[in-house]
Amino acid sequence: MMAEQAGLREHLLELLGGSHAHLDFERAIAGLPTELRGSRPPGLPHTPWRLVEHMRIAQWDILRFSVDPAHVSPEFPDGYWPTSDEPPDPGAWDRSVTAFRADLRAMMDLVADPGTDLLAPIPHGQGQTILREALLVADHNAYHLGQLVTVRRLLGVWNGESSSV
Numbered sequence: 433m434m435a436e437q438a439g440l441r442e443h444l445l446e447l448l449g450g451s452h453a454h455l456d457f458e459r460a461i462a463g464l465p466t467e468l469r470g471s472r473p474p475g476l477p478h479t480p481w482r483l484v485e486h487m488r489i490a491q492w493d494i495l496r497f498s499v500d501p502a503h504v505s506p507e508f509p510d511g512y513w514p515t516s517d518e519p520p521d522p523g524a525w526d527r528s529v530t531a532f533r534a535d536l537r538a539m540m541d542l543v544a545d546p547g548t549d550l551l552a553p554i555p556h557g558q559g560q561t562i563l564r565e566a567l568l569v570a571d572h573n574a575y576h577l578g579q580l581v582t583v584r585r586l587l588g589v590w591n592g593e594s595s596s597v
């Protein structure tokens with residue numbers, strides 16, 4: 433069964449990494465000026481900070497649920513969003529980005545591990561599988577990275593050359 437999942441693992445890793453049709457996280461945040469991380473374009477509900485921090489929290493929660501039977505998720509929906517439009521301190525952005533990268537890598541490592549049965553129900557879950565959780569991470573990240581590009585365009589700090597989307 434595990435050998436049969438090898439191709440599926442490869443596809444999931446490409447999807448999580450943002451290749452092919454999806455923008456990757458690194459390109460979405462590259463070159464974003466510090467002073468605009470807390471800026472909200474007129475008519476939109478989010479700033480770059482709110483989107484990046486929300487993505488970090490949600491991805492962390494999905495990863496921790498996948499591997500830790502004792503994990504308790506934040507309260508929905510408020511626990512999945514930062515309380516302010518701007519990073520709360522000068523190092524918050526970098527900490528959030530670093531944690532996002534680490535959790536994405538951990539999810540990718542979990543998927544890549546031949547010992548992980550992608551289709552087996554997570555023992556402490558309610559029918560969820562690692563496949564489902566990895567797809568959820570990829571889908572959620574792709575959605576909010578698209579929003580981040582829109583916010584950056586409206587703030588005037590998105591260069592079409594830095595993306596294939």
